[in-house]
Amino acid sequence: MIHPEAGRRPAPASLVARDDLxxxxxxxxxxxxxxxxxxxxxxxxxxxxxxxRHVAAMTQALVDxxxxxxxxxxxxxxxxxxxxxxxxxxxxxxxxxxxxxxxxAQITAAEVLAGNGIRVIVHRGxxxxxxxxxxxxxxxxxxxxxxxxxxxxxxxxNPPDEAGYKSNGLxxxxxxxxxxxxxxxxxxxRDPSGIRRMPLDRAVREGLIAEEDLVTPYVRDLASVxxxxxxxxxxxAATPLGGSAHGYYEAVNxxxxxxxxxxxxxxxxxxxxxxxDWDGKxxxxxxxxxxxxxxxxxxxxxxxxxxxxxxxxxxRFGGEDASGVLDPNHVLCVLFDQLCRTRxxxxxxxxxxxxxxxxxxxxxxxxxxxxxxxxxxxxKWYVKGLLAERYVxxxxxxxxxxxxxxxxxxxxxxxxxxxxxxxxxxxxxxxGRSIGELYAELEAKHGPHRYERVDTAATAARRTRLxxxxxxxxxxxxxxxxxxxxxxxxxxxxxxxxIKVVLDGGIWVLKRASGxxxxxxxxxxxxxESLDTARRxxxxxxxxxxxx
Numbered sequence: 001m002i003h004p005e006a007g008r009r010p011a012p013a014s015l016v017a018r019d020d021l022x023x024x025x026x027x028x029x030x031x032x033x034x035x036x037x038x039x040x041x042x043x044x045x046x047x048x049x050x051x052x053r054h055v056a057a058m059t060q061a062l063v064d065x066x067x068x069x070x071x072x073x074x075x076x077x078x079x080x081x082x083x084x085x086x087x088x089x090x091x092x093x094x095x096x097x098x099x100x101x102x103x104x105a106q107i108t109a110a111e112v113l114a115g116n117g118i119r120v121i122v123h124r125g126x127x128x129x130x131x132x133x134x135x136x137x138x139x140x141x142x143x144x145x146x147x148x149x150x151x152x153x154x155x156x157x158n159p160p161d162e163a164g165y166k167s168n169g170l171x172x173x174x175x176x177x178x179x180x181x182x183x184x185x186x187x188x189x190r191d192p193s194g195i196r197r198m199p200l201d202r203a204v205r206e207g208l209i210a211e212e213d214l215v216t217p218y219v220r221d222l223a224s225v226x227x228x229x230x231x232x233x234x235x236x237a238a239t240p241l242g243g244s245a246h247g248y249y250e251a252v253n254x255x256x257x258x259x260x261x262x263x264x265x266x267x268x269x270x271x272x273x274x275x276x277d278w279d280g281k282x283x284x285x286x287x288x289x290x291x292x293x294x295x296x297x298x299x300x301x302x303x304x305x306x307x308x309x310x311x312x313x314x315x316r317f318g319g320e321d322a323s324g325v326l327d328p329n330h331v332l333c334v335l336f337d338q339l340c341r342t343r344x345x346x347x348x349x350x351x352x353x354x355x356x357x358x359x360x361x362x363x364x365x366x367x368x369x370x371x372x373x374x375x376x377x378x379x380k381w382y383v384k385g386l387l388a389e390r391y392v393x394x395x396x397x398x399x400x401x402x403x404x405x406x407x408x409x410x411x412x413x414x415x416x417x418x419x420x421x422x423x424x425x426x427x428x429x430x431x432g433r434s435i436g437e438l439y440a441e442l443e444a445k446h447g448p449h450r451y452e453r454v455d456t457a458a459t460a461a462r463r464t465r466l467x468x469x470x471x472x473x474x475x476x477x478x479x480x481x482x483x484x485x486x487x488x489x490x491x492x493x494x495x496x497x498x499i500k501v502v503l504d505g506g507i508w509v510l511k512r513a514s515g516x517x518x519x520x521x522x523x524x525x526x527x528x529e530s531l532d533t534a535r536r537x538x539x540x541x542x543x544x545x546x547x548x
Contacts, residue, residue, distance in 0.1 A: 015271070029047065057187075061183075065180055073170055091118065092113055098244055099312070109153065122212075136217070136221065149169055235260075237263055237304045239264045239307065242266065246265050250262055306424060306434070314417045322436060328398065336395070349404075352375060353396070355494055373390065386410055392404075470495060476545070480544060488505055507524075
């Protein structure tokens with residue numbers, strides 16, 4: 001059901017108040033929820049789900065693990081000397097989005113790190129720092145042997161009263177080693193007496209918290225990833241939607257001579273200038289047509305062919321051209337095809353796609369003679385492959401992608417929404433065609449693919465059942481054994497991060513529970529002009545699996 005306020009700006013009285021969030025962060029009411037890292041860190045509503053005690057406990061847990069192993073992220077060894085290459089552990093880069101809670105949480109994390117004698121790097125002036133910039137900073141520093149790791153205070157595209165905290169290890173990517181963090185952090189939630197902390201002003205005086213310019217090195221280095229020459233002389237627009245990419249497109253213009261008009265460029269911690277998503281929530285998801293109504297009419301008013309967009313921590317992308325708000329799957333197809341045509345990457349490099357992403361990418365990969373690597377949802381599953389130079393493009397349908405530098409070296413090991421927007425501008429400027437037109441050409445060549453993802457509020461019973469089945473492959477196989485679904489034979493079954501059933505004839509269905517919200521996500525795709533069979537298959541699967 002579409003909420004009656006979907007696509008509308010919020011009434012001023014409904015917006016979050018900074019004083020209220022400060023009170024909830026510092027003095028939460030009720031029993032605290034445990035720390036639980038999902039696909040991208042720990043998230044929760046400000047208060048019982050995310051407060052000062054959560055951040056302090058998580059940070060002390062990260063410190064303890066780092067002291068034992070040399071890193072709080074994944075590593076081949078438990079020996080700190082091996083993991084650090086015989087060098088000392090370096091500073092921690094702390095990024096954040098523009099939420100009021102993120103300002104507070106960054107201070108908490110910095111004070112705990114300083115209290116443990118660990119140096120902290122933040123951007124100058126307390127400004128927000130996007131997720132891909134933290135990853136870029138880590139990889140650049142570690143190329144010089146500095147052993148830097150990172151933390152990012154963000155709940156990504158979630159509403160402004162929610163907050164989150166994720167960690168990035170020596171590989172610069174989302175931390176895949178989160179169970180020890182949860183265990184130790186929850187112990188500190190129960191007994192915080194072991195948390196060491198130094199007041200911010202003292203930490204600054206003692207040189208344990210330092211401000212650096214993190215914008216310029218990242219923006220200057222963008223020329224190693226994106227062909228910027230075609231953009232000069234063309235005009236585009238971009239919006240950070242009030243998020244942490246504010247100031248970045250202006251810096252691209254200043255350093256690279258481009259003409260990108262910035263819309264809704266000021267930090268918007270209350271989401272006052274955003275429009276409500278399909279369910280009435282103030283998400284910052286730039287791939288949602290409801291969210292993109294915040295910039296409706298801008299493309300025509302500025303007379304530009306394309307408006308790019310990012311979410312709150314700038315790891316997601318969105319956009320609008322003459323065909324309308326762009327589907328992330330369509331963008332991934334176009335950019336993968338364009339990169340195959342314009343970059344001289346080794347033929348062994350292939351496509352990375354998550355289990356819920358369009359299979360049209362597989363047909364494009366086959367045309368270019370490149371392999372396809374399917375991974376579970378969550379960008380953390382791409383980190384090793386990105387460092388091993390396995391991909392031309394690694395992407396997911398929820399508007400995330402990462403690509404290598406033009407010479408093939410790794411760029412970042414996170415999603416990079418800023419690069420995604422600039423790559424779309426490159427493709428448009430170089431070909432003279434819109435993303436919508438380029439996608440239509442791909443469908444004309446490889447056949448139409450109809451795709452949809454339906455998000456529904458999760459009942460406790462349905463979520464519990466789906467979660468249980470996702471860990472019980474044998475039971476799923478038994479329930480589907482010998483079955484034809486929507487009249488089609490089952491070709492492949494993927495059980496783990498949800499349940500994916502691939503049927504003959506280019507049809508597949510995936511059902512998975514969101515890792516960050518109380519939502520069941522139902523993905524369907526069908527090769528052809530209709531989704532009728534895929535929808536029928538989805539309904540039949542609900543019955544067969546006890547999810548109806």
